[in-house]
Amino acid sequence: MFVKNLAARSINAAARRAYSASAPSSAKVAVLGAAGGIGQPLSLLCKLSPEVSELSCYDIVGTPGVAADLSHIPTKSSTTGSLPSPVSWPLRGNGGLEETLSGADVVVIPAGVPRKPGMTRDDLFNTNASIVKTLVEGCAEFCPEAVIAIISNPVNSTVPIAAEVLKKAGKYNPKKLVGVTTLDVCRANTFVANSQGLDPKDVDVTVIGGHAGITILPLFSRVGAKFSDEELEAITVRTQFGGDEVVAAKAGAGSATLSMAYAGYIFTENVLKAMRGEGVVQCAFVESDLTDAEFFASPVRFGPNGVEEILPLGDLSPYEQQWFDKMMPELKKQIAKGKDFVSA
Ligand SMILES: NC(=O)C1=CN([C@@H]2O[C@H](COP(=O)(O)OP(=O)(O)OC[C@H]3O[C@@H](n4cnc5c(N)ncnc54)[C@H](O)[C@@H]3O)[C@@H](O)[C@H]2O)C=CC1
Numbered sequence: 001m002f003v004k005n006l007a008a009r010s011i012n013a014a015a016r017r018a019y020s021a022s023a024p025s026s027a028k029v030a031v032l033g034a035a036g037g038i039g040q041p042l043s044l045l046c047k048l049s050p051e052v053s054e055l056s057c058y059d060i061v062g063t064p065g066v067a068a069d070l071s072h073i074p075t076k077s078s079t080t081g082s083l084p085s086p087v088s089w090p091l092r093g094n095g096g097l098e099e100t101l102s103g104a105d106v107v108v109i110p111a112g113v114p115r116k117p118g119m120t121r122d123d124l125f126n127t128n129a130s131i132v133k134t135l136v137e138g139c140a141e142f143c144p145e146a147v148i149a150i151i152s153n154p155v156n157s158t159v160p161i162a163a164e165v166l167k168k169a170g171k172y173n174p175k176k177l178v179g180v181t182t183l184d185v186c187r188a189n190t191f192v193a194n195s196q197g198l199d200p201k202d203v204d205v206t207v208i209g210g211h212a213g214i215t216i217l218p219l220f221s222r223v224g225a226k227f228s229d230e231e232l233e234a235i236t237v238r239t240q241f242g243g244d245e246v247v248a249a250k251a252g253a254g255s256a257t258l259s260m261a262y263a264g265y266i267f268t269e270n271v272l273k274a275m276r277g278e279g280v281v282q283c284a285f286v287e288s289d290l291t292d293a294e295f296f297a298s299p300v301r302f303g304p305n306g307v308e309e310i311l312p313l314g315d316l317s318p319y320e321q322q323w324f325d326k327m328m329p330e331l332k333k334q335i336a337k338g339k340d341f342v343s344a
C-alpha cells in the first residue's frame, strides 16, 4: 500500500512538473499517420511535451483509440483523434482532416508505408507519393500557415512533392515546409559518442544533404575528434545506412519507429520553441540555395515563422567533399522525381 501511494505520488509529481513547465503559448500539433509505428510513440511524446497544448491525431485507422488512450495521461494538452470521416474521438463535429488541421501550428506527417529488407526508400515512392500529396492538399486547404514537417519516405522526393502541391494551391511558403532529417543527426551523435567514449548529449554532428543512403553526409571533421581513416569510413557509412541496419534487424516488420518518434518529437519541440521566440538551430531538409540542389539538408535557424535562416555550409574536408560530389546527382534526381510526380 505504502509502495503504491509512493508510486502514485511520484506520478503526480511528474505530472505537476509537466504542468509547471508548460509553455506560455498554446500550440496545436497535428500528427498525420498517428496510429502507425512512428505515429503512436511520436504522439505520446507530443502529449508529454509542455510545448503542446492541443494534439490532434489523424490516420485512416485507429486514431479514436489512440486519442482516447493518450487523453488519460495527466498533462495539460487536449487530445483528439480523427479518421477521414465521420468518426472522431471525442465525438464532436465531423472528424476528418478539416477538424484535425484547422488551427494547427505544426503538422507532422509520418503517414505511409515503411521499407522491408531489400527495398530502398525510393521503392516506397509509388505508394507514399500520393499519400503525402493528399495530406498536403489538406494542409493547403485547412492550415496554410502551419509548419509542415515531412517524415514519410522517400523524404528527398516527398518534400518536393509537398512543395509542388502547395504551389499549385497558391499556398507555398518555403519557410514552412521541412523534411525531418533529425534521425540522421541522432545516429551520427550516437555513433561518434560510442566510438570516442563520449556522452551523446555532448555531441552535435552536422548532417547535410538528403535522407537516403549516400545523400546523407555527416560532417565528422567538425566534431573535434580524431578518427583513423577506417573509423571515419565506418561511422560515415553506418550513419548513411543506419536505416538499413534497423530494417534488416526488424526482418520484415518495418523500419525505425522508436528512434524516429524520438527524433520527430525533438524536431517538433524545437520548431515550437522557436515559434515562441527561443533561438533554435537544427538540421532540416529545406528549399535552399546553398548548392545546386533545390532542396538540401543543413543547419537551419528556426524562428517564429518557421525557417528563419539557412546557415552557410562552411568548408568540407577532402573526405567529405568526395561524398558530396557523389551525392549531388543522386539527390537532384530524387528531387526531380518528386516534382515531376505533381506536375505530370
Ligand atoms: N524521415 C525519417 O527519418 C524516417 C522516415 N520513416 C518513414 O515514415 C513512414 C511511416 O513509417 P511507420 O510509422 O513505421 O509506418 P507504419 O505503417 O507503421 O505507419 C504508417 C501509418 O500511416 C497511416 N496511413 C497510411 N495512409 C494514410 C493516409 N492517407 N492518411 C493518414 N494516414 C495514413 C497508416 O494507417 C499507418 O498507421 C514510412 O514512409 C517510413 O519510411 C521512417 C523512419 C525514419
Ligand SMILES: O=C([O-])CC(=O)C(=O)O
Pocket (backbone or CB within 6 Å): 114, 115, 121, 153, 183, 242, 243, 244, 246, 247, 255, 256
Ligand atoms: O530506413 C528507412 O526506411 C527508414 C528511415 O528513413 C530511417 O530509418 O532512416
